[in-house]
Amino acid sequence: MKKIIILLLFINISLFGSDASAALRLEIIKSIVLGIDNYQSMPLYSDDKELMSFLSNEKKINIAKNCKNSKLVILSNIDHLPKNYKNKYIFVLDYDLLYEIPESFGAFYWKKGRPNIIFIRPRLLKSSLNLIDDFKPYIEDKVW
Numbered sequence: 001m002k003k004i005i006i007l008l009l010f011i012n013i014s015l016f017g018s019d020a021s022a023a024l025r026l027e028i029i030k031s032i033v034l035g036i037d038n039y040q041s042m043p044l045y046s047d048d049k050e051l052m053s054f055l056s057n058e059k060k061i062n063i064a065k066n067c068k069n070s071k072l073v074i075l076s077n078i079d080h081l082p083k084n085y086k087n088k089y090i091f092v093l094d095y096d097l098l099y100e101i102p103e104s105f106g107a108f109y110w111k112k113g114r115p116n117i118i119f120i121r122p123r124l125l126k127s128s129l130n131l132i133d134d135f136k137p138y139i140e141d142k143v144w
Contacts, residue, residue, distance in 0.1 A: 017131065021110075026054045028115055029074065029108055033061060035129035036072075045070035047080035048093065075101070089127055098143045105129055106138075118143075 029051060033044060044066035046052050051074065058061045064070035067082040075081060076093040078100050090104040098107050098120065105127050106119035117138045119131060124139070131139070 022050075024115065025041075025050060025108075025110075028117070029093075030055060030058060030061070032106075032117065032135070033072070033074075035132045035135050037132055042071035042089075043069055044072045044074065046074035046076070048074065048076045062087060075104075089129060103127075 016140070033055070035126070040096065041060065041062040042054065043062050044129065045067045046055075047067075048117040052063065055061050065087075067073060068084070069082075070087045070088065072091065073082065073085065074091045074093065075097060078097060081090075081101060085101075085103060090101055092098060092101060092104045092107045092108060095107055095109045095111070095116070098104055098118070103123070104120075105123040106117070108115065108117050117135070118138045120143060121139050121141050124131070
């Protein structure tokens with residue numbers, strides 16, 4: 001009986017932890033979008049449906065109905081990279097996508113159970129994007 005109770009307790013803690021990390025993930029991404037200094041409500045699109053649903057409740061964020069009508073694209077999968085991405089700002093949700101999509105200016109990803117944020121300075125400069133001061137410590141000169 002003790003083993004069953006301990007197992008149920010462990011399952012509940014695991015589920016709560018994953019809910020908390022999912023909520024934290026969404027809040028961090030929202031902060032990143034709003035932390036782009038010259039964002040000015042540019043239309044945003046993401047291939048992550050949960051993220052789109054969450055961000056659609058934020059009045060300061062302009063959600064595009066599709067990738068074609070967006071200016072800022074948040075990608076979690078390279079298969080969803082738009083054909084006309086040269087005129088879009090791309091932020092990725094996987095570190096490896098920074099290598100695969102050289103036009104992406106930054107990434108948010110989980111590593112070893114912790115959230116990580118990285119922005120690539122030359123890519124930010126090339127795209128003329130400015131970040132609020134809170135994100136300056138996360139700027140790197142290159143993808144490691």
